[in-house]
Amino acid sequence: MNGTVAEAVRPPRKAQSADFVAWLVTTDHKRIGVLYMCTSFAFFLIAGILALAIRAQLAAPGLSVVGPHAFNELFTLHGTAMIFLFVAPFGLGLANYLVPLQVGAADMAFPRVNALSYWLFVAGGLTVFSGAATNGGAADAGWFAYAPLSDIRNGSGAGMDLWIVGLLMVSAASIMTGINLLATSLLYRAPGMTMWRLPVFTWEMIVTSILILMAFPPLATALAMVFVDRRLGGHFFDAAHGGNPILYQHLFWFFGHPEVYIMILPFFGVVSETIPVFSRKPVFGYVGLVLSALAIGGLSVGVWAHHMFATGAVTNSFFSAVSFLIAVPTGVKFFNWIGTMWRGQLTFPTPMLFSIGFLLNFLIGGITGVIMASPPVDFHIEDTYFIVAHLHYVLMGGSVFAIFAAIYFWFPKVFGFRLGETLGKWSFWMMLPGFNLTFFPMHVLGLWGMPRRVVTYPALAGWAHLNLLATAGSVLLALGVLLTVVNVWLSSRRPTPAGDDPWGGYSLEWVTTSPPPEHNYEWIPAIRSERPAYDMRQTAAKAP
Amino acid sequence: MKTGTRMFLSSAAFGAAIASIYWYVSHETVGTMLLALIGVALLFVAAYIFLTVRGDRRQVAADAADAQPQDAAGEIIGPLPAESVWPIMLAIGVVLALDGLVYGVWLAVLGFIFATFSGVALFRESR
Structure with missing residues (x-):
């Protein structure tokens, strides 16, 4: 068990060495x-x-860049990596860094468990990808691995099994991190850091952590049952032997839809931190932002079967109604962010650009989500490229743009120097059009009937020019991402010290040094609002 | 921790309510059970916070709007662990055990032994 920075007497930690081994054993x-x-x-x-x-x-009809089986492996690994190994874990990593700093704690509640979570995440990811080296190739049943595609007859051999056990490890890691974040943010707050003074990012992580604890156990259960079916002769999902494939869909999507919010709520938190700072205003409607996060979290557990409308085996009216309802708290957040910018002294450094990119892209993804909540519309576009466009507007245009905002915003705090603004802006201005060129045409392709997960398509279908446009856009998007990687490399070669608070930040982490000391804070100010760093600057400015 | 307790209590009530509504409109057992269990789990957390955390001096200071930084000072509850080899060792053990389910029982047994040893060491180090 650990102490908090507020304790006046605390034994020192052992000195940390900066070598490779120290990173392996760090807590x-x-x-x-x-x-x-x-x-x-x-x-x-x-x-x-x-x-x-x-x-x-898919750039042109009839191409053979990869074969059908390899294509199945590609989209399975792509989806798995993006959802299980990037978007959600990046949010957890960011929270790992920020939550103790934002609440004024010296570390997470359970530091060793925290290290175990990370190593299980790494092991799970590598195990998933190790399937590519097996005889049957990597998993090829898509990222949601529906039965019977994932059974022993259809799913590729050991690759599918490794996918299952890899994701079991990732699930365990996520659950442990969720417990850790929840305990830290609830129980390790500094004096005066009341719950209603917590930064919005920390609130979003509280809701995210609760969702993790609700959602990942059903996923682990479903994966274990698939494994039993495949390896131990079970028939949970085998209709021919009395099993029920629809049960898998229930269990998977009971995880899968809250997972969407596990992947987006942390980044709602990110833009709720960046937009006020670059609008030079307090966030508009703090309580509304927090309550809407709780409402989204609550409603998100009641929408899982909107992914199953087309099965005909679920109560469409219930899931449709709750899916429509969840747009309301999400809309509240949008009004909060717009209200924050309204009549603010707006500046547009790279983190703000990516935050605005998030708003624009996520708005489109959110609206198409409402459209699809209507079962008759969903019947028409189910398993088409419209779905691919929608999910990428939410997760790539939304979450990933906010991830880039977070990288540019907190990089100076983490490493003590800023990333180059010029390259950052170039990166944004390539990624925004690149992203929209790639994914907006997919709405149209979906409405025209192009099914998702097809390795090729006939020339006569009339889908060629939009697919070519999407491919060209993807190259531009990739170059934009690459520019940020180059930016990190160049900025680290010639680091310019950023100071402790380069943006004039509001939350507590901007009070400490950049990078923070081992115990996070040498001292901590009296906390009197949800903007302690701002309060401290104001007090200093008024001091004689 | 009134806010935390209220948050979990109201969330538990929401779980019970949505489970009831879902059962009423669908009569579907899997989803109803999952939703009801969410309510039970959240109630458990609320009860834990209510019974174990209330009165804790650090929590009182954290929840006091006019608290000073030194209000929670004084109690030495042990050093922060800076480094530990056991988390990575335990993770390696778990990988071997689970991958052993795919590649062979011998690897699973090896992994299980490795994980158990590392887990015990991690537990002993944490005491």
Whole structure:
């Protein structure tokens, strides 16, 4: 058990060495956070390469860049990496770094468990990808691995099994991190940091953590049952022997839809931190932002079967109604962000640009989500490219743009120097059009009937020019991402010290040094509002 | 921790309510059970916070709007662990055990032994 920074007397930690081994055995939440974010970003780059291969295959009708089986492996690994190994874990990594700092704690509640979570995440990710080296190839049943596609007859051999056990490890890691974040944010707050003074990012992580604890156990259960079916002769999902494939869909989507919010709520938190700072205003409607996060979290557990409308085996009216309802708290957040910017002294450094990109893209993804909540519309577009466009507007245009905002915003705090603004803006202005060129045409392709997960399509279908446009856009998007990688490399070669608070930040982490000391704070100010760093600057300015 | 307790209590009530509504409109057992269990789990957390955390001096200071930084000072509850080899060792053990389910029982047994040893060491180090 650990103490908080507020304790006046505290035994010193052992000195940390900066060598490689020290990173392997670290239990410091800041180092683990950095490891989490770097590892998940590496998985993102791999997933991006897989996506480029998919787009190369679909650039024109009748191409044979990859074969049908390899194509199945590509979209399975791409989806798995993006969802299980990048977007959600990056949010957890960011929270690992920020939550103890934002609540005024010296570390996470359970530092060793925190380290175990990270290493299980790494092991799970590598296990999933190790399937590619097996005789049957990697898993090929899509990222949601429906039965019977994932059974022993259809799913590729050991690759599918490794996918299952890999995701079991990732599930365990996520659950442990969720417990850790919840305990830290609830029980390790500094004096005066009342719940209603917590930064919005920390609130979003509280809701995210609760969702993790609700959602991942059903996933682990479903995966274990698939494994039993495949390896131990079970028939949970085998209709021919009395099993029920629909049960798998229930269990999977009971995880899967809250998972969407596990992947988006942390980034609602990110833009709720960046937009006020670059509008030079307090966030508009703090209580509304918090309550809407809780409402989204609550409603998100009641929408799982809107992914199953077309099965005819669920109560469509209930899931449709709750799916419509969840747009309300999400809309509240949009009004909060717009209200924050309204009549603010807006500036547009790179983190703000990516935050606005998030707003624009996520708005489109959110609206198409409402459209699909209507079962008659869903019947028409189910399993078409419209779905692919929608989910990418939410997760790539939404979450990933906010991830880039977070990288540019907190990089100076983590490493003590800023990323180059020029390259950052170039990166944004390539990613925004690149993203929209790639995914907006997919709405149209979906409405025209192009099914998802097809390796090729006939020339006569009339889908060629929009597919070519999407492929061209994906190249531009990839170059934009690459520019940020180059930016990190160039900025680290010639680091310019950023100071402790380069943006004039509001939350508590901007009070401490950049990078923070081992115990996060040498001293801590009296906390009197949800903007302690701002309060401290104001007090200093008024001092004689 | 009134806010935390209220948050979990109201969330538990929401779980019970949505489970009831879902059962009423669908009569579907899997989803109803999952939703009801969410309510039970959240109630458990609320009860834990209510019974174990209330009165804790650090929590009182955290929840006091006019608290000073030194209000929670004084109690030494042990050093923060800076480094530990056991988390990574335990993770390696778990990987071997689970991958052993795919590649062979011998690897699973090896992994299980490795994980058990590392887990015990991690537990002993944490005491």
